[in-house]
Amino acid sequence: VEIGAVELHRIGMPLVRPFETSFGRQTERDVLLVRVLTADGGEGWGECVAMADPVYSSEYVQGAAEVIERYLAPALLRARTVRASDVASVLDFVIGHRMAKAALETAVLDAETRAAGISFGEYFGAVRPEVDCGVSVGIAPSIDALLDEVSGYVEAGYRRIKLKIKPGWDIEPVAEVRALLGPGALLQVDANTAYTAEHIDHLRQLDDYRLLLIEQPFIEEDIATHVALARAIDTRVCLDESITSVGVAVDAIARDATSVINIKAGRVGGYLEAVRIHDACLDRDVPVWCGGMLETGVGRAANVALAGLPGFTLPGDTSASDRYFAEDLTESFVLVEGRLAVPTGPGSGVTVRTELLAEWRTRPVELLT
Numbered sequence: 001v002e003i004g005a006v007e008l009h010r011i012g013m014p015l016v017r018p019f020e021t022s023f024g025r026q027t028e029r030d031v032l033l034v035r036v037l038t039a040d041g042g043e044g045w046g047e048c049v050a051m052a053d054p055v056y057s058s059e060y061v062q063g064a065a066e067v068i069e070r071y072l073a074p075a076l077l078r079a080r081t082v083r084a085s086d087v088a089s090v091l092d093f094v095i096g097h098r099m100a101k102a103a104l105e106t107a108v109l110d111a112e113t114r115a116a117g118i119s120f121g122e123y124f125g126a127v128r129p130e131v132d133c134g135v136s137v138g139i140a141p142s143i144d145a146l147l148d149e150v151s152g153y154v155e156a157g158y159r160r161i162k163l164k165i166k167p168g169w170d171i172e173p174v175a176e177v178r179a180l181l182g183p184g185a186l187l188q189v190d191a192n193t194a195y196t197a198e199h200i201d202h203l204r205q206l207d208d209y210r211l212l213l214i215e216q217p218f219i220e221e222d223i224a225t226h227v228a229l230a231r232a233i234d235t236r237v238c239l240d241e242s243i244t245s246v247g248v249a250v251d252a253i254a255r256d257a258t259s260v261i262n263i264k265a266g267r268v269g270g271y272l273e274a275v276r277i278h279d280a281c282l283d284r285d286v287p288v289w290c291g292g293m294l295e296t297g298v299g300r301a302a303n304v305a306l307a308g309l310p311g312f313t314l315p316g317d318t319s320a321s322d323r324y325f326a327e328d329l330t331e332s333f334v335l336v337e338g339r340l341a342v343p344t345g346p347g348s349g350v351t352v353r354t355e356l357l358a359e360w361r362t363r364p365v366e367l368l369t
């Protein structure tokens with residue numbers, strides 16, 4: 001596509017309930033959206049998944065907006081005519097800033113596929129018309145509150161429960177939820193790097209609860225301790241924050257640090273790298289699932305399309321819109337028998353509701369040409 005201009009949109013969306021993890025408590029999303037305008041009047045949208053503060057990764061929304069304004073959008077505008085598959089190389093003079101780059105690449109991909117009349121699912125190689133959905137459950141104020149929230153999600157039909165854990169909130173919540181769900185239900189935990197090597201013996205207790213996996217117990221850079229844990233426990237070790245590219249994924253698998261991977265397009269620089277990680281994992285019989293970053297329908301649509309690929313054999317954090325938002329920025333994603341349908345329309349297949357964009361805006365639109 002020929003890039004005419006890039007717009008940065010910033011909106012605030014309250015969460016229907018606080019979302020607590022080992023790195024903090026969130027009550028709203030500060031969302032940065034990128035809109036690419038093509039010379040022939042087309043458009044494409046991309047959602048930046050960076051959080052308001054650099055507590056999950058080093059990226060944060062205001063930083064992403066600035067690196068797009070100052071470096072990434074000018075480079076894309078200078079390149080003028082690009083395919084989505086060119087964007088990573090146009091932007092690779094900037095080190096890191098993967099979530100910012102992913103938003104731009106996705107906007108170009110959306111514009112390109114809309115113009116070509118093909119869906120993200122077709123472009124990525126999705127093989128299923130709908131995907132099994134899991135749900136991520138935050139750290140709760142009490143065990144009773146946790147069990148209430150989990151019961152609601154079971155009622156809603158979610159096919160997998162993921163519990164956030166941290167030292168002091170792990171074995172008991174897992175034991176109580178396992179008792180509530182029964183022995184066969186799909187259950188996993190996510191530590192978001194909250195543990196250290198000293199906790200390996202403690203984490204061994206998780207083997208009593210038939211978990212699908214334990215996600216990212218240690219810090220992003222510490223592959224060796226994930227290897228030590230994988231040797232010490234039966235529960236599969238899954239990486240999230242550590243996996244920033246296909247090269248890192250292949251290395252972590254080769255070192256037996258992980259045997260299942262959470263793929264988040266924003267974390268790895270975009271959906272094209274996400275598909276490359278999927279393909280590498282498929283070749284190595286490593287199952288993958290689609291992670292989430294509380295996306296609006298813009299990012300959610302792309303995640304659901306990605307989750308349609310053959311190697312996504314575990315339910316992802318691809319929840320319905322109402323898991324996080326009273327109202328979505330696009331058409332709502334509604335769970336049907338614990339599944340979401342892969343959008344079939346051109347591009348992402350969803351439409352940004354411009355009246356809500358205007359209503360929820362927290363900053364003036366930035367037009368970059």
Ligand SMILES: O=C(O)CCC(=O)N[C@@H](C(=O)O)c1ccccc1
Pocket residue numbers: 051056135136190192240291292293294295317318319
């Ligand atoms: O369902 C979702 O979109 C959220 C799933 C989830 O738990 N995301 C976590 C994570 O660590 O994977 C997260 C949330 C917010 C910010 C960073 C990470």
